Amino acid sequence: MEAKKDFEGRTAVVTGGGTGLGKAVAAQLCARGASVVIASRSKEHLEQACSEIAGLGGKIIGIPCDVRQPEQVESMVGGAVERYGRIDILVNNAAGNFLVPAASLTPNGWKAVIDIVLNGTWYCSSFAGRQMIEQGGGCILNIIATYAWTGAPGVVHSASAKGGVLAMTRTLAAEWGRHGVRVNALAPGVMVTEGAAKNLMFESLEVQERLVEHIPLRRLATTEEIARLAAFLCSDDAAYITGDVMTADGGRWLDEGFLALYARQTQTRV
Numbered sequence: 001m002e003a004k005k006d007f008e009g010r011t012a013v014v015t016g017g018g019t020g021l022g023k024a025v026a027a028q029l030c031a032r033g034a035s036v037v038i039a040s041r042s043k044e045h046l047e048q049a050c051s052e053i054a055g056l057g058g059k060i061i062g063i064p065c066d067v068r069q070p071e072q073v074e075s076m077v078g079g080a081v082e083r084y085g086r087i088d089i090l091v092n093n094a095a096g097n098f099l100v101p102a103a104s105l106t107p108n109g110w111k112a113v114i115d116i117v118l119n120g121t122w123y124c125s126s127f128a129g130r131q132m133i134e135q136g137g138g139c140i141l142n143i144i145a146t147y148a149w150t151g152a153p154g155v156v157h158s159a160s161a162k163g164g165v166l167a168m169t170r171t172l173a174a175e176w177g178r179h180g181v182r183v184n185a186l187a188p189g190v191m192v193t194e195g196a197a198k199n200l201m202f203e204s205l206e207v208q209e210r211l212v213e214h215i216p217l218r219r220l221a222t223t224e225e226i227a228r229l230a231a232f233l234c235s236d237d238a239a240y241i242t243g244d245v246m247t248a249d250g251g252r253w254l255d256e257g258f259l260a261l262y263a264r265q266t267q268t269r270v
């Protein structure tokens with residue numbers, strides 16, 4: 001069955017759209033008729049993704065942009081509007097991360113992650129949001145992680161940044177709803193993408209198998225299934241959803257805390 005073309009006539013900007021989840025989201029939106037702009041630092045990532053996705057039949061271009069640099073973000077947003085006339089959807093997906101004990105994290109390491117995830121999300125939301133307000137509406141989707149609200153050892157920089165993005169999501173939803181701009185967040189579970197697997201050290205199958213034992217649905221997520229949820233949140237089917245966070249982690253974050261640990265240690269079947 002051919003995919004429905006419910007994004008026809010709409011323009012979407014996906015940051016970090018050249019790899020991993022961002023590429024899957026760009027492909028999903030493009031296949032459903034959107035004109036897509038992918039934006040990230042590496043021209044190689046962008047060109048490779050554009051050639052793969054354009055083969056699916058949609059319109060897609062790459063605009064090199066470092067989301068840490070507000071002037072680059074402004075020019076990327078301007079380039080998207082110049083090319084397609086408007087921005088209906090912004091997916092703030094770009095991120096950087098690495099595992100580090102909080103006591104060993106340097107000021108530069110902290111700044112690197114906060115700059116991409118928290119500041120980058122704000123710069124993109126701010127410039128694209130103004131465009132959406134001017135044109136009478138739009139939709140912003142922020143990709144976060146469940147540790148935005150649980151916290152997690154080893155990622156104090158990323159957890160703090162994603163927590164900030166969650167607060168930003170709700171704040172902008174409250175401020176911009178009257179302009180027809182919806183703002184939501186999506187917290188995926190573990191996906192084996194090249195960047196995440198390497199930076200968070202779950203490249204090996206053995207580590208992945210151990211991770212899966214702590215996921216109630218007993219498997220990792222695929223980028224394609226998360227991309228479909230991203231598309232749902234950006235679609236008219238979600239027209240009355242704003243300021244919300246959708247979690248798609250196979251129940252992972254519920255399998256934490258004292259009782260889960262106790263059940264495992266005592267091998268209690270629950």
Ligand code: NAP
Binds near residue numbers: 019039040096193
């Ligand atoms: P990924 O493949 O490493 O994607 C990260 C993307 O961000 C890359 O395309 C990278 O492209 C881009 N990027 C990094 N720094 C940038 C900058 N300064 N300016 C512009 N773009 C930049 O990782 P992923 O796993 O797909 O992650 C996608 C999203 O899902 C992230 O928000 C991540 O936090 C979230 N997430 C992932 C997992 C997981 O298990 N994978 C779980 C929960 C949440 P360039 O190198 O070309 O700049």
